[in-house]
Amino acid sequence: MIDEEEIFELLRLKDGRLHHREGQELEFKEQFSLAGLADYFRDFAAFSNNRGGYLIFGVKDAPRILIGMSAKSIEQFEKIDPEKITGYLLEIYSSDIRWAQGTVEIDKMQFGVFRIYPAVTKPVIAKKDEGKDNIIKNGEVYFRYGGRTQKIQSAELESIINRRIEQNNQYWLDLMGKIGRAGPQNAAILDTEKALIEKDDTRVLVLDEDLAGKLKFIKEGEFVEKGGEATLKLVGDVVPVDKVEVVQRVKENLTKVYPLSANELATEVKRQLPSAGQNQIWACIKENELKDNSDYSAYNFRNKLQEDKYNETGVVPSVTPSIYNKAAVDFIVKVLKEQQ
Numbered sequence: 001m002i003d004e005e006e007i008f009e010l011l012r013l014k015d016g017r018l019h020h021r022e023g024q025e026l027e028f029k030e031q032f033s034l035a036g037l038a039d040y041f042r043d044f045a046a047f048s049n050n051r052g053g054y055l056i057f058g059v060k061d062a063p064r065i066l067i068g069m070s071a072k073s074i075e076q077f078e079k080i081d082p083e084k085i086t087g088y089l090l091e092i093y094s095s096d097i098r099w100a101q102g103t104v105e106i107d108k109m110q111f112g113v114f115r116i117y118p119a120v121t122k123p124v125i126a127k128k129d130e131g132k133d134n135i136i137k138n139g140e141v142y143f144r145y146g147g148r149t150q151k152i153q154s155a156e157l158e159s160i161i162n163r164r165i166e167q168n169n170q171y172w173l174d175l176m177g178k179i180g181r182a183g184p185q186n187a188a189i190l191d192t193e194k195a196l197i198e199k200d201d202t203r204v205l206v207l208d209e210d211l212a213g214k215l216k217f218i219k220e221g222e223f224v225e226k227g228g229e230a231t232l233k234l235v236g237d238v239v240p241v242d243k244v245e246v247v248q249r250v251k252e253n254l255t256k257v258y259p260l261s262a263n264e265l266a267t268e269v270k271r272q273l274p275s276a277g278q279n280q281i282w283a284c285i286k287e288n289e290l291k292d293n294s295d296y297s298a299y300n301f302r303n304k305l306q307e308d309k310y311n312e313t314g315v316v317p318s319v320t321p322s323i324y325n326k327a328a329v330d331f332i333v334k335v336l337k338e339q340q
Contacts, residue, residue, distance in 0.1 A: 002102030002113050010054060011066060011106060018064045022147035025053035028064070031073040032057040032112050037085075038131025040114065041092060045124045046142040046149040047116035048097050049160065053144060057112035068109025077103070077112040078278040081263045083300070083321040092136060094125040098317065103279060122160045123152065258298045258323040265324045265332075272333045275340065284332050291316075296328035 010026060012019045022028055027043055040055060047053040057077065058069045069077065080101060089097045098117040103110055123141045130136040143152035152160075179187045260268065266281050290296045299316055300323045301307040310316055 002100055002104070002115055004102075004104050007054070007056070007104045007111070007113055008106065010056065011059070011104075011111065013066070016065065018059065018066070021064075024144050024146060025051055027053065027055050027147070027149070028059035028061070029055065029057045030060055030067070031070055032077045033073070034076045034079070037088075038135050041089060041130070042136050042142055043144075043149050044089065044097050044099060044114070044116050045093055045126070045136075046144040048095075048119040048124045049122055049141060049152065049156075050118070050144040052116050052118040055114040055116065058109060059111075066106065066109060066111075068106075069112055073112070074103075074110050078266075079263070081261060083261055086302070086321070092126060092128060092130050094127055095119050095121045095123075097124060105279075122164060123157065254298055254300065255323065258300075258325045260324040260326075260329070262322060262324070265328060268329045269332050269336070272329070273336055276333075276336050280336060280339075281332060284335050285328075288331070288335065290324075290328055290331070291322045296331060297322045297324045 010020050018028075020026060025047070029040075043055055047055075057073065058067060059065070060067045082101060085099075086097075089099075097119065100115045100117075102113050102115075104113060105111075126136050126138055126140045126142075128136075128138050141152040141157060142149055143156050145153075266278055269276050269281050285291060291299070299307075299310065300321050301310065301317075302320070306317050306320060310320075
Protein backbone atom coordinates (compact mmCIF):
# COMPACT_ATOMS: atom_id res chain seq x y z
CA MET A 1 0.00 0.00 0.00
CA ILE A 2 1.05 3.60 -0.62
CA ASP A 3 1.35 5.77 2.49
CA GLU A 4 0.05 9.16 1.29
CA GLU A 5 1.52 11.06 4.24
CA GLU A 6 4.96 9.70 3.40
CA ILE A 7 4.56 10.80 -0.24
CA PHE A 8 3.43 14.26 0.88
CA GLU A 9 6.63 14.50 2.90
CA LEU A 10 8.82 13.32 0.00
CA LEU A 11 7.20 16.00 -2.21
CA ARG A 12 7.38 18.77 0.40
CA LEU A 13 8.58 22.11 -0.93
CA LYS A 14 11.10 24.47 0.63
CA ASP A 15 11.52 27.90 -0.94
CA GLY A 16 9.63 26.68 -4.02
CA ARG A 17 11.94 23.70 -4.57
CA LEU A 18 11.71 20.10 -3.43
CA HIS A 19 13.16 19.62 0.03
CA HIS A 20 14.13 15.97 -0.55
CA ARG A 21 16.70 14.95 -3.11
CA GLU A 22 16.99 11.71 -5.04
CA GLY A 23 18.84 9.06 -3.07
CA GLN A 24 19.15 5.35 -2.35
CA GLU A 25 15.40 5.13 -1.67
CA LEU A 26 14.00 7.84 -3.96
CA GLU A 27 13.88 8.50 -7.71
CA PHE A 28 11.89 11.22 -9.51
CA LYS A 29 10.57 11.08 -13.08
CA GLU A 30 8.93 13.89 -15.04
CA GLN A 31 6.21 11.83 -16.78
CA PHE A 32 5.12 8.21 -16.97
CA SER A 33 5.16 6.33 -20.27
CA LEU A 34 4.37 2.70 -20.97
CA ALA A 35 7.22 2.79 -23.48
CA GLY A 36 9.64 3.35 -20.58
CA LEU A 37 8.67 0.28 -18.56
CA ALA A 38 12.06 -1.43 -19.03
CA ASP A 39 13.80 1.64 -17.60
CA TYR A 40 11.45 1.61 -14.59
CA PHE A 41 11.91 -2.16 -14.15
CA ARG A 42 15.67 -1.59 -13.94
CA ASP A 43 15.03 0.78 -11.03
CA PHE A 44 12.66 -1.79 -9.49
CA ALA A 45 15.48 -4.34 -9.37
CA ALA A 46 17.98 -1.80 -8.03
CA PHE A 47 15.67 -0.76 -5.17
CA SER A 48 14.83 -4.42 -4.44
CA ASN A 49 18.50 -5.33 -4.10
CA ASN A 50 19.04 -2.48 -1.62
CA ARG A 51 16.55 -1.15 0.96
CA GLY A 52 13.56 -0.62 -1.32
CA GLY A 53 12.30 2.82 -2.29
CA TYR A 54 9.92 5.07 -4.23
CA LEU A 55 9.66 5.96 -7.91
CA ILE A 56 7.55 9.15 -8.23
CA PHE A 57 6.23 10.65 -11.49
CA GLY A 58 5.28 14.32 -11.98
CA VAL A 59 8.48 16.09 -10.88
CA LYS A 60 10.44 18.29 -13.30
CA ASP A 61 14.13 17.54 -13.54
CA ALA A 62 15.71 20.98 -13.69
CA PRO A 63 14.71 22.89 -11.72
CA ARG A 64 13.32 20.20 -9.39
CA ILE A 65 9.73 21.44 -9.02
CA LEU A 66 6.28 19.85 -8.91
CA ILE A 67 4.43 19.84 -12.25
CA GLY A 68 2.20 16.79 -11.90
CA MET A 69 1.54 14.18 -14.56
CA SER A 70 0.04 15.20 -17.89
CA ALA A 71 -3.38 13.89 -18.94
CA LYS A 72 -1.70 11.38 -21.27
CA SER A 73 0.68 10.27 -18.53
CA ILE A 74 -2.20 9.78 -16.07
CA GLU A 75 -4.16 7.79 -18.65
CA GLN A 76 -1.23 5.43 -19.27
CA PHE A 77 -0.46 5.11 -15.55
CA GLU A 78 -4.06 4.10 -14.85
CA LYS A 79 -3.92 1.44 -17.57
CA ILE A 80 -1.37 -0.55 -15.61
CA ASP A 81 -2.56 -4.06 -14.76
CA PRO A 82 -0.70 -5.09 -11.56
CA GLU A 83 -1.03 -8.78 -12.38
CA LYS A 84 0.51 -8.35 -15.84
CA ILE A 85 3.35 -6.19 -14.53
CA THR A 86 4.14 -8.76 -11.85
CA GLY A 87 4.14 -11.42 -14.56
CA TYR A 88 6.60 -9.40 -16.67
CA LEU A 89 8.90 -8.94 -13.68
CA LEU A 90 8.89 -12.68 -13.00
CA GLU A 91 9.86 -13.30 -16.63
CA ILE A 92 12.71 -10.78 -16.53
CA TYR A 93 14.21 -11.37 -13.07
CA SER A 94 15.30 -14.37 -11.04
CA SER A 95 13.49 -13.40 -7.82
CA ASP A 96 10.10 -12.01 -6.87
CA ILE A 97 9.96 -8.19 -6.81
CA ARG A 98 7.32 -6.86 -4.42
CA TRP A 99 5.79 -3.52 -5.37
CA ALA A 100 2.72 -1.33 -5.00
CA GLN A 101 1.19 1.42 -7.13
CA GLY A 102 -0.89 4.48 -6.33
CA THR A 103 -1.59 8.14 -7.09
CA VAL A 104 -1.67 11.16 -4.82
CA GLU A 105 -3.04 14.65 -5.42
CA ILE A 106 -1.25 17.82 -4.33
CA ASP A 107 -2.57 21.28 -5.27
CA LYS A 108 -4.81 19.70 -7.93
CA MET A 109 -1.82 17.95 -9.51
CA GLN A 110 -1.64 14.16 -9.85
CA PHE A 111 1.53 12.23 -9.01
CA GLY A 112 2.07 8.56 -9.83
CA VAL A 113 3.92 6.44 -7.29
CA PHE A 114 5.60 3.04 -7.39
CA ARG A 115 6.73 1.69 -4.05
CA ILE A 116 9.31 -1.09 -4.27
CA TYR A 117 10.08 -3.30 -1.27
CA PRO A 118 13.40 -4.95 -0.41
CA ALA A 119 13.59 -8.40 -2.03
CA VAL A 120 13.15 -11.41 0.24
CA THR A 121 15.65 -13.38 -1.82
CA LYS A 122 18.66 -11.39 -3.05
CA PRO A 123 20.28 -10.79 -5.43
CA VAL A 124 17.58 -10.13 -8.04
CA ILE A 125 19.30 -11.07 -11.32
CA ALA A 126 18.19 -10.24 -14.87
CA LYS A 127 17.34 -13.43 -16.80
CA LYS A 128 16.98 -11.87 -20.25
CA ASP A 129 17.72 -8.77 -22.32
CA GLU A 130 14.86 -6.28 -22.22
CA GLY A 131 14.02 -2.76 -23.40
CA LYS A 132 15.38 -0.31 -25.94
CA ASP A 133 19.11 -0.89 -26.53
CA ASN A 134 18.84 -3.75 -24.02
CA ILE A 135 18.81 -1.41 -21.04
CA ILE A 136 18.30 -4.58 -18.97
CA LYS A 137 20.94 -7.19 -19.79
CA ASN A 138 20.88 -10.91 -19.13
CA GLY A 139 22.98 -11.83 -16.06
CA GLU A 140 23.30 -8.30 -14.66
CA VAL A 141 22.46 -7.29 -11.08
CA TYR A 142 21.33 -3.68 -10.47
CA PHE A 143 21.76 -1.75 -7.24
CA ARG A 144 20.73 1.65 -5.95
CA TYR A 145 23.68 3.92 -5.15
CA GLY A 146 22.95 7.44 -3.91
CA GLY A 147 20.66 8.94 -6.54
CA ARG A 148 21.48 6.54 -9.37
CA THR A 149 20.85 2.99 -10.56
CA GLN A 150 23.81 1.00 -11.88
CA LYS A 151 25.37 -2.46 -12.02
CA ILE A 152 26.23 -3.73 -8.57
CA GLN A 153 29.82 -3.45 -7.34
CA SER A 154 31.75 -6.38 -5.84
CA ALA A 155 31.49 -5.24 -2.19
CA GLU A 156 27.69 -4.99 -2.22
CA LEU A 157 27.32 -8.25 -4.17
CA GLU A 158 29.58 -10.11 -1.75
CA SER A 159 27.57 -8.75 1.19
CA ILE A 160 24.29 -9.94 -0.38
CA ILE A 161 25.71 -13.41 -1.10
CA ASN A 162 27.02 -13.76 2.47
CA ARG A 163 23.62 -12.77 3.90
CA ARG A 164 21.90 -15.29 1.65
CA ILE A 165 24.25 -18.07 2.79
CA GLU A 166 23.58 -17.17 6.43
CA GLN A 167 19.82 -17.14 5.75
CA ASN A 168 19.91 -20.59 4.10
CA ASN A 169 22.02 -21.97 6.93
CA GLN A 170 19.46 -20.70 9.44
CA TYR A 171 16.61 -22.32 7.47
CA TRP A 172 18.42 -25.67 7.59
CA LEU A 173 19.15 -25.32 11.30
CA ASP A 174 15.48 -24.57 12.02
CA LEU A 175 14.36 -27.53 9.89
CA MET A 176 16.84 -29.93 11.49
CA GLY A 177 15.76 -28.72 14.92
CA LYS A 178 12.12 -29.53 14.16
CA ILE A 179 13.03 -32.96 12.78
CA GLY A 180 15.18 -33.60 15.84
CA ARG A 181 12.32 -32.79 18.20
CA ALA A 182 9.88 -35.01 16.29
CA GLY A 183 12.38 -37.79 15.62
CA PRO A 184 13.43 -38.73 12.06
CA GLN A 185 11.27 -41.89 12.20
CA ASN A 186 8.19 -39.65 12.59
CA ALA A 187 9.12 -37.13 9.90
CA ALA A 188 7.72 -36.99 6.37
CA ILE A 189 7.90 -34.47 3.55
CA LEU A 190 4.77 -32.53 2.57
CA ASP A 191 5.03 -31.42 -1.07
CA THR A 192 2.47 -28.61 -1.44
CA GLU A 193 2.96 -28.43 -5.23
CA LYS A 194 2.24 -32.16 -5.81
CA ALA A 195 -0.33 -32.26 -2.96
CA LEU A 196 1.16 -35.38 -1.36
CA ILE A 197 3.17 -36.48 1.65
CA GLU A 198 6.24 -38.66 1.06
CA LYS A 199 8.23 -40.81 3.47
CA ASP A 200 11.01 -43.26 2.63
CA ASP A 201 10.28 -42.78 -1.10
CA THR A 202 6.70 -43.97 -0.46
CA ARG A 203 3.61 -41.89 -1.13
CA VAL A 204 1.74 -41.78 2.14
CA LEU A 205 -1.22 -39.52 1.31
CA VAL A 206 -2.56 -37.97 -1.87
CA LEU A 207 -5.32 -35.33 -1.79
CA ASP A 208 -7.78 -35.14 -4.65
CA GLU A 209 -10.02 -32.05 -4.86
CA ASP A 210 -13.25 -34.05 -4.32
CA LEU A 211 -11.70 -36.27 -1.66
CA ALA A 212 -10.24 -33.36 0.31
CA GLY A 213 -13.71 -32.10 1.18
CA LYS A 214 -14.65 -35.50 2.67
CA LEU A 215 -11.59 -36.03 4.86
CA LYS A 216 -11.73 -35.53 8.61
CA PHE A 217 -8.76 -35.92 10.93
CA ILE A 218 -9.19 -36.86 14.58
CA LYS A 219 -7.23 -34.93 17.20
CA GLU A 220 -3.76 -36.19 18.05
CA GLY A 221 -3.76 -38.92 20.69
CA GLU A 222 -7.49 -39.65 20.59
CA PHE A 223 -7.17 -42.73 18.36
CA VAL A 224 -4.35 -45.26 18.30
CA GLU A 225 -4.55 -48.52 16.38
CA LYS A 226 -3.72 -51.47 18.62
CA GLY A 227 -0.36 -53.01 17.88
CA GLY A 228 0.51 -50.28 15.40
CA GLU A 229 1.71 -46.72 15.16
CA ALA A 230 -0.31 -43.59 15.85
CA THR A 231 -3.04 -43.35 13.21
CA LEU A 232 -5.07 -40.63 11.54
CA LYS A 233 -8.69 -41.63 11.06
CA LEU A 234 -10.03 -40.78 7.59
CA VAL A 235 -13.77 -40.55 7.00
CA GLY A 236 -14.78 -40.66 3.34
CA ASP A 237 -14.01 -42.44 0.08
CA VAL A 238 -10.30 -43.02 -0.41
CA VAL A 239 -9.52 -43.46 -4.09
CA PRO A 240 -6.03 -43.78 -5.64
CA VAL A 241 -5.07 -40.80 -7.76
CA ASP A 242 -2.28 -41.00 -10.32
CA LYS A 243 -1.88 -37.29 -10.93
CA VAL A 244 -3.14 -34.50 -8.74
CA GLU A 245 -3.61 -30.91 -9.93
CA VAL A 246 -5.29 -29.48 -6.85
CA VAL A 247 -3.59 -26.07 -6.96
CA GLN A 248 -4.43 -25.60 -10.63
CA ARG A 249 -8.09 -26.59 -10.12
CA VAL A 250 -8.49 -24.24 -7.19
CA LYS A 251 -7.11 -21.41 -9.34
CA GLU A 252 -9.54 -22.24 -12.15
CA ASN A 253 -12.50 -22.35 -9.79
CA LEU A 254 -11.46 -19.05 -8.21
CA THR A 255 -11.36 -17.19 -11.51
CA LYS A 256 -14.76 -18.61 -12.46
CA VAL A 257 -16.29 -17.07 -9.34
CA TYR A 258 -14.25 -13.84 -9.59
CA PRO A 259 -13.57 -13.36 -13.33
CA LEU A 260 -12.56 -9.68 -13.32
CA SER A 261 -9.08 -8.22 -12.79
CA ALA A 262 -8.84 -4.77 -11.19
CA ASN A 263 -8.56 -3.07 -14.59
CA GLU A 264 -11.44 -5.11 -16.03
CA LEU A 265 -13.53 -4.14 -13.00
CA ALA A 266 -12.76 -0.45 -13.57
CA THR A 267 -13.57 -0.73 -17.29
CA GLU A 268 -16.95 -2.31 -16.54
CA VAL A 269 -17.79 0.33 -13.92
CA LYS A 270 -16.91 3.11 -16.39
CA ARG A 271 -19.02 1.42 -19.08
CA GLN A 272 -22.06 1.56 -16.78
CA LEU A 273 -21.14 4.93 -15.28
CA PRO A 274 -18.97 6.96 -17.73
CA SER A 275 -18.52 9.80 -15.22
CA ALA A 276 -16.68 7.49 -12.78
CA GLY A 277 -12.98 8.23 -12.38
CA GLN A 278 -10.32 5.59 -11.78
CA ASN A 279 -9.32 7.11 -8.45
CA GLN A 280 -12.99 7.18 -7.36
CA ILE A 281 -13.26 3.46 -8.09
CA TRP A 282 -10.10 2.59 -6.12
CA ALA A 283 -11.27 4.83 -3.24
CA CYS A 284 -14.66 3.10 -3.20
CA ILE A 285 -12.97 -0.31 -3.02
CA LYS A 286 -10.75 0.87 -0.16
CA GLU A 287 -13.41 2.75 1.84
CA ASN A 288 -15.87 -0.15 1.67
CA GLU A 289 -13.19 -2.80 2.28
CA LEU A 290 -14.26 -4.79 -0.77
CA LYS A 291 -10.91 -6.59 -0.93
CA ASP A 292 -11.63 -8.22 2.44
CA ASN A 293 -15.20 -9.19 1.53
CA SER A 294 -15.57 -12.55 -0.24
CA ASP A 295 -19.00 -11.47 -1.51
CA TYR A 296 -17.16 -9.22 -3.95
CA SER A 297 -13.52 -10.24 -4.30
CA ALA A 298 -10.75 -12.71 -3.54
CA TYR A 299 -6.97 -12.54 -3.32
CA ASN A 300 -5.33 -14.24 -6.29
CA PHE A 301 -2.21 -15.61 -4.57
CA ARG A 302 0.62 -16.50 -6.92
CA ASN A 303 1.63 -19.59 -4.96
CA LYS A 304 0.66 -21.81 -2.04
CA LEU A 305 3.30 -20.32 0.27
CA GLN A 306 1.76 -16.84 0.00
CA GLU A 307 -1.71 -18.21 0.74
CA ASP A 308 -0.47 -20.18 3.75
CA LYS A 309 1.27 -17.12 5.17
CA TYR A 310 -1.90 -15.08 4.74
CA ASN A 311 -3.98 -17.76 6.48
CA GLU A 312 -1.45 -17.86 9.32
CA THR A 313 -0.84 -14.14 9.81
CA GLY A 314 -3.79 -12.41 8.17
CA VAL A 315 -1.31 -10.12 6.35
CA VAL A 316 -1.68 -9.97 2.57
CA PRO A 317 1.60 -9.79 0.57
CA SER A 318 1.81 -6.29 -0.92
CA VAL A 319 1.81 -7.33 -4.57
CA THR A 320 -1.05 -9.83 -4.34
CA PRO A 321 -3.70 -8.85 -6.91
CA SER A 322 -7.41 -9.01 -6.12
CA ILE A 323 -9.99 -10.38 -8.53
CA TYR A 324 -13.65 -9.38 -8.53
CA ASN A 325 -17.12 -10.55 -9.48
CA LYS A 326 -20.13 -8.85 -11.09
CA ALA A 327 -21.56 -8.04 -7.65
CA ALA A 328 -18.53 -5.80 -6.99
CA VAL A 329 -19.26 -3.85 -10.19
CA ASP A 330 -22.91 -3.37 -9.20
CA PHE A 331 -21.94 -2.27 -5.69
CA ILE A 332 -19.40 0.32 -6.88
CA VAL A 333 -21.77 1.72 -9.51
CA LYS A 334 -24.51 2.07 -6.89
CA VAL A 335 -22.22 3.83 -4.39
CA LEU A 336 -20.77 6.26 -6.95
CA LYS A 337 -24.24 7.12 -8.29
CA GLU A 338 -25.37 7.96 -4.77
CA GLN A 339 -22.28 10.14 -4.26
CA GLN A 340 -22.97 12.04 -7.46
